Amino acid sequence: MTRKHPSGVLFVLPALLLLALFVFIPLIGVFGLSLTDFDVYALADSANLHLIGAANYWHLLRDRQAWQALEVTLVVVLVGVPATLLLSLISALMIESIAERWRGLFRTALFVPVVCSTVAIAISWRYLLNTRFGLVNHLLALLGLGTPDWLGSPNLAILAITLVVVWKGFGYGMIIVAAARREIPDELYDAARIEGAGVRQRLLRITVPMLAPTLGLLALLDVSGYWQLFAEPYVLTQGGPLGSTTSLLLLMYERGFRWWRWGTASAIAMALTAVMWLFAWVQRHTRAGWRGE
C-alpha cells in the first residue's frame, strides 16, 4: 500500500522541472513561433517580428514542398512500419524456435544495427547502394539483374531510405516480440496440437492473436520513430532527388536553420506533432478494440 507522503513531490521535482523546461515550454514555444513571421531579420532586430495569426499554416496548405514532404514521410511510415513489424515478428519466432544455445548469437547479430549511429549507418549504406560502384549493384549485375539507380531515381530513393530504416530498426521489435512470445503458455499449443492443428493454424490462431497487443504497441513505437525521419535522408540523399526523400523533419530543419524562416518551420513542427498525436489516438483505440475481444 502507498500512503500520503508530501516528500514525494521532491522526488519528482527534478523530472518535472526538466520536462517543463525542455519539453512543455518548447512545445508552447513552437506553437507561439508558428504564429509569427520570425525570420533572419527578426533574429537580428526584434522590431521586425510580427504576429501573423495562422498565415503560416495557410501558406503551408499551398506549399508543394510541404505536401511532398508529408507524402514522403507517410510512405516511409506506411511501408516501413509494416515491413519492420513483419520482420520483427518472423525473426523473433524463428529465434524462439531454435535450440537455446544458438539464440544468443543470432539475437546479438540481428540486434547490432539498433545500437549503431544512424549517421555512420547512412554513410555506409550510401557506399553500398552507389549506383556505379556499390556492392549491392555489383552483386545484382553478377546475377544479371541490372543496376538500379538506388539513390538517383525518385521512386527508388525513398525505398532505399525505407530499406535502411527497416534494416536498422527491426532488431528492436524482435527482442520485444520474442519476450512476449515466451509469455504465451505452452498449454495453449499443446491443446491445439491435440485437436490436430497444424503449424500454420497454430501460428494464425494462437501466436499472432496473442502477440497482437505487443505488435500494436510496437507499431506505435516504430511510427513515432519513423515519423521523425531525419538523419538518413540528410546523409544519404540530402532530401533529393527531386525532393523525393525530404521528410517533414528535414524540411523543417532546412526552413529553420538554413533559411531562418522560423515561422514556417514551426508550423511544420506543429503539423508533425499533431499527426503524431493522431497516430497515438488511432493506436489507442484499435488496441482497445483488440482487448475487448
Add this chain to the structure above:
Amino acid sequence: MHVCVQELAWSSAQVRLLSAVAAGDPPDVAQVGDTDLAMLVTLHALRPQRRIADDLFPGALEVTRFDGISYGVPWYVDTRLLFYRPDILRRAGFNRPARTWSGWLRQMRAVKRLLGPGQYPLLAPTNEYEFLEVLALQQPAPMLRDGDRYGNFESTSFRQALSFYKGLYQRHLAARIDDRQLVNLWWEMARGDFVFYVSGPWNIGEFRRFLPPRDEALWMTAPMPGPDGPGASIIGGSDFVVFRASHRASVAHQFIRYMLADPQQVRLYEITGDLPSRRGVWRLPPLATDVKLRAFHTQLERVRPFEAIPEWDEIMDGMRRMAARVAAGDVSVRSATRRFDHAVDDWLAKRRELLARSMPATATAPHGREPPVDSP
C-alpha cells in the same frame, strides 16, 4: 599588435555574427562570405571601407558595394570554370575547349561518341546550383528585378539559360548524378568517365592529392564558354569587414592592410589553396608559374556579380530544385519559371516590406507582379 582570433564553422558563422550584432557585441574585424555581407549591411552593422589596395579584382570589389559604398575588403576569391581532359578533347578533334555555348555543345557531342556506356562529356552535379547560376549570369537580364524586390526568372534571358541546361541533361551530355554518387571523382576523371567538369579552385589541390604526379597531364582548366563568346562566371570568396560598433577602426584597418600584403596572400594560397584577391600577387610564384591557375586568372577578370541580398542562397537553392524538375522533364521551362517567380516573390515579401519602411523615397517599385524585365 595583438589579435584574438575566433574560428567559426562556415555553416554557423552567419548566425554567430548576427547574434553578436544583436547583442551589441560584435568583434572588430571579421572575415565573412558574400551573402553574410548583404545581411550585415542590411542591418547597418558595418563601417564603410576605405580603399586598401589598387589591384583587387574589380568583380570581387563590386559585390562588397551597396549603393555605391564598399563595406568589405576582398581577401580571397572564388569562381567556377571548366576542368577538362585535354587528351580526349584532342582525340575528338579539338585543341582547346570552345568559347561559345554552340561550340561547346559540338565538342560534347563529338566527345560523346568516343565514350563508353556510363561515361559522360559533362559532370555538373545536380545538387549544386552554381553551374546554372553561371549560365544565367552570362545572360543580359538579371535574375531579380526592381531593386531585387521580385523574381525575374520568367525573362527570356533566364529561360534561355535554363533551356540550355535542360538540353544538356536530356541529350545525355551531362551526367544526371548528384555529387554523393561519386566515389572518387578524380579517379573517375582520370579514367575518362567525365571529360568536362564545372568546379572551383579547390579542385586543383584535390586533383593533385588524389592523382599520382604522372597523371598531371590528364587534366587542365579553361574559362567558361558563353552564349556567343568567352563567358562570364560567378564571383565568390570572402571579405574582411569592420563593425560599426568597433572602437578600434584604425587598428582594424591596419590589420586588414597587413593581411592583404603580398607575403600573407601568397601564404594563404599555400596553406589553403584559396585564391588571392589582389592581381599583383598572381605575378609572384607559385601562382605565376602554375599553368592550371591561368584559366582562373582569366576567369576572375570576367565575372558578374550576383544579387547581393540575404535571400540569395535560398533563391539559388530553390532554383536548383526547380531546374532539376525541368531537366527531368517533369515540367516545362515556361511553367516552371512562372511558378518559381511566384515563390521568389513570396520569399522577398519581407524584404520589400523592410525596404518600403526604411527607404520610402526609393521604394517606388509597384506592388504586385509585372511582366518580366529583359533589359539589364
Add this chain to the structure above:
Amino acid sequence: MSLRTRALQVTTYLGLAILAIATLFPLLWVTSIALMRAPETAAGTPPLWPHHPTLYNVVDIIRRQHLGRYFFNSMVVAAATTALSVLVAGSAGYALARVDFRGRRLVSWLVMLGVLIPNQALVLPLFEMFRAVHLINHYAALVLPAAANPVGIVLVQAYMRGIPAEILDAARIDGASEWRIFRSIVVPLMAPMLAAVGVLIFVVSWNDFMWPMIAMQQEGMQTLPVALAAIDREHYQDIGLMAAGATVTILPMVLVFLASQRYYLRSVIAGSLTD
C-alpha cells in the same frame, strides 16, 4: 522427428543465417574498407577484403579531422546525460509508482504526454532558449534536454510497480525517512532497471544527431556523429576516410552493447510492457 519438422527447422536456421549476414555484412564491409587505401578503394567497387590492411585511414581521420576531440565530447555528453537521466528517472519513477502525494496523477499524465511529443520538433525554441542564456556550444545544451527523458521515468515506474509495496511499508513503519528508504532500500531494489535505463540512454545519447548538430556549432564542440556528418559533407568522395570515421563511431556502441547486453535488452523489453 518428421521430415516436415526437420525441413522447417533447416529453413529456420537458414533464414536466421541470411538475416544475420544481412545485418552484419554492411558493418563488416565498412570496417574492411576502413583498412584499405587507394587504388583499392578508388578503382570501382572496393573488394571484400583489404589485400594490404593498413590503419592509414583511421590515423588520417583522427589526426587531420581531430576525431579524438569529438570522441571525447561524445563520451562526456553521453556519460553526463546518463548520470543525470538515471538520477532523475530513478527518483521520479519510484515516487510515481510507490509514494502517494498530491498531484501524482497529474504528474503521471504529464510524463505520458511527454512520451507522445516528438522531441525533434522542439529544436527551434530550444535553440532560442539556449542562445538567450549563452549555452549554445556548451555541453549543457546537449545534456539537459536529453535528461528530460520521459521514457526513462516510465520504465522505472513500471519496474517499481512490480516490486511488492510491503517491503517499503515495513521500513516506513520503522520510521525511516523517505530519503533514507530511497537510498538504502529502493535504489538497490531497482539497480538492475537503472542499469538498463542507463545503457539505453548512453547509446541513444551517443547516436543523437539533429539537436547536437544544431546546438554545437563551434569547431571542436561537436559530438562524433555530428562531426562525422560534417566531414562527410566535404570528404564523401574519400571512401576510405569515411569508412574509418563510420567504424570509429559505431564500434564503441557495439562494444558497449556486447558488454551490457543483459541490461540493455531488459530495458528494451521493459519499454514494451509499460502501460
